[in-house]
Amino acid sequence: MKKVSSVLYAAFILLSMAACNPFEKDISGVWFYATSTQRSKNDSLLTASSFLQLQSNGTYTSDLGRYDQGSWTTEVDALVLTNSKGRTIRLPIEELSRRELRLHANENQVVVFDKYPSASGNTNPFAATNNQWRLPARHPESDAELKARLHNHCRFWETYFAWALENEVNQIDVRSTPTPIKIYGNGFGLKKYDELPAAWRQYFYDSADCRKADQMLKDVFRKRNIKWPETNQTYEKFISAFQQLQAQLK
Secondary structure, rough: HHHHHHHHHHHHHHHHHHHHHHHHOOOEEOOOEEEEEEOOHHHHOOOOOOOOOOOOEEEEEEEOOOEEEEEEOOOOEEEEEEEOOOOOEEEEEEOOOEEEEEOOOOOOOOOEEOOOOOOOOOOOOOOOOHHHHHOOOOOOHHHHHHHHHHHHHHHHHHHHHHHHHHOOOOOOOOOOOOEEEEEEOOEEEEEEHHHHOHHHOOOOOOHHHHHHHHHHHHHHOOOOOOOOOOOOOOHHHHHHHHHHHHHOOO
């Protein structure tokens, strides 16, 4: 009886340890910023469009104030991110559930993320290939480079709506992403130059390039060649519209 009892006790201890291990739950997926437990000056960098994508293959992409990519792993109580430049940050995990991730940004602040369906392949809106437009220019860009930046931005929107459609995400944020495009429930338009988000302006080398890109988009919109498909599915409308914008930017 003693031998059986000791075996049962050991099994109980192992099960208890597994239950306390937050990484028994799958941390991979797409996490969007929801809120912070304490406001700070850095909160202005985080919006409803700020995301952290943790791929099951151990790679990540994120935009938590700036776009980043690299590899991720977990320790006993923390998420560890190492970006492509070799910089590593350790984010202690306060809580992990099926739908929510709470990370310690510092000793006094916990940042809360909500979980969304994973994305993969060429239609992954969070992948680096669809987010080159988020990388700040390091030199004045030619007209071809500016068009490529705008084209990639429209590609992001196409894949963003396609991801939401495929995964039946009923509500997505379209206002917080830095963009020169106003997206409404039944169409889109362009923001005035003075209304462009500061983050969008900072992607360009200088204001001259930003104005050039703005004029390129205005030229496309003035042609009024966007044909909205006959469908009641809002996401399908925007997928088609952004595909057409890409074609016209070429």
